[in-house]
Amino acid sequence: QSALTQPASVSGSPGQSITISCTGTSSDVGGYNYVSWYQQHPGKAPKLLIYDVTNRPSGVSNRFSGSKSGNTASLTISGLQAEDESDYYCNSYTNTNTRVFGGGTKLTVL
Amino acid sequence: EVQLVESGGGLVEPGGSLRLSCAASGFTLSSHSLNWVRQAPGKGLEWVSSISSSSSFIYYADSVKGRFTISRDNAKNSLYLQMNSLRAEDTAVYYCVREVYGYYAFDYWGRGTLVTVSS
Numbered sequence: 001q002s003a004l005t006q007p008a009s010v011s012g013s014p015g016q017s018i019t020i021s022c023t024g025t026s027s028d029v030g031g032y033n034y035v036s037w038y039q040q041h042p043g044k045a046p047k048l049l050i051y052d053v054t055n056r057p058s059g060v061s062n063r064f065s066g067s068k069s070g071n072t073a074s075l076t077i078s079g080l081q082a083e084d085e086s087d088y089y090c091n092s093y094t095n096t097n098t099r100v101f102g103g104g105t106k107l108t109v110l
Numbered sequence: 111e112v113q114l115v116e117s118g119g120g121l122v123e124p125g126g127s128l129r130l131s132c133a134a135s136g137f138t139l140s141s142h143s144l145n146w147v148r149q150a151p152g153k154g155l156e157w158v159s160s161i162s163s164s165s166s167f168i169y170y171a172d173s174v175k176g177r178f179t180i181s182r183d184n185a186k187n188s189l190y191l192q193m194n195s196l197r198a199e200d201t202a203v204y205y206c207v208r209e210v211y212g213y214y215a216f217d218y219w220g221r222g223t224l225v226t227v228s229s
Binding site: 101 | 145154155157169172205210215217221222
């Protein structure tokens with residue numbers, strides 16, 4: 001149950017697009033289309049952004065999108081806004097019926 | 111409105127025990143799997159345990175297996191986490207989390223309860 005690998009930090013300017021990667025193995029990310037993404041502002045509970053790799057819950061901005069290639073999933077945020085500055089976590093279902101999170105990525109909007 | 115409210119956190123000595131509770135409202139508890147997710151101070155999220163809607167399927171992270179026990183009472187709209195043999199590394203905010211019906215994703219989170227393991 002090793003944590004998925006995410007970059008510790010990413011940054012971008014308002015209006016730009018950024019991508020956060022989430023690398024696992026064939027036992028988790030690569031083996032299932034059950035990757036989800038969460039946004040967490042300081043002192044708050046996480047919020048679901050993406051589920052099943054590409055699906056957005058109702059109410060989540062279409063500026064957030066997800067994809068996957070092999071053992072790596074990605075979250076793309078387009079039209080970056082100041083309010084997007086936050087921590088982002090990926091999560092995957094695994095072949096032992098457990099779940100595993102990524103280490104988290106801090107997004108800074110310059 | 112869906113609400114998940116955790117309770118039972120506090121300060122406990124290493125080797126001690128604590129039982130967390132989560133009171134759910136605003137939805138049919140028996141339709142959803144539930145999870146505990148924790149976050150150590152200044153650290154990332156760590157999945158702890160899950161329990162299916164009828165308690166038939168229960169899973170744990172390796173870090174807590176054999177020490178923690180998850181359970182639920184659908185009649186009381188409640189989720190529990192019995193934590194034994196607590197260690198300093200168990201210090202964290204513990205979140206009660208609902209799983210999206212039919213999907214492996216977490217759509218509602220409680221505000222969390224802080225567990226501190228220290229002498």
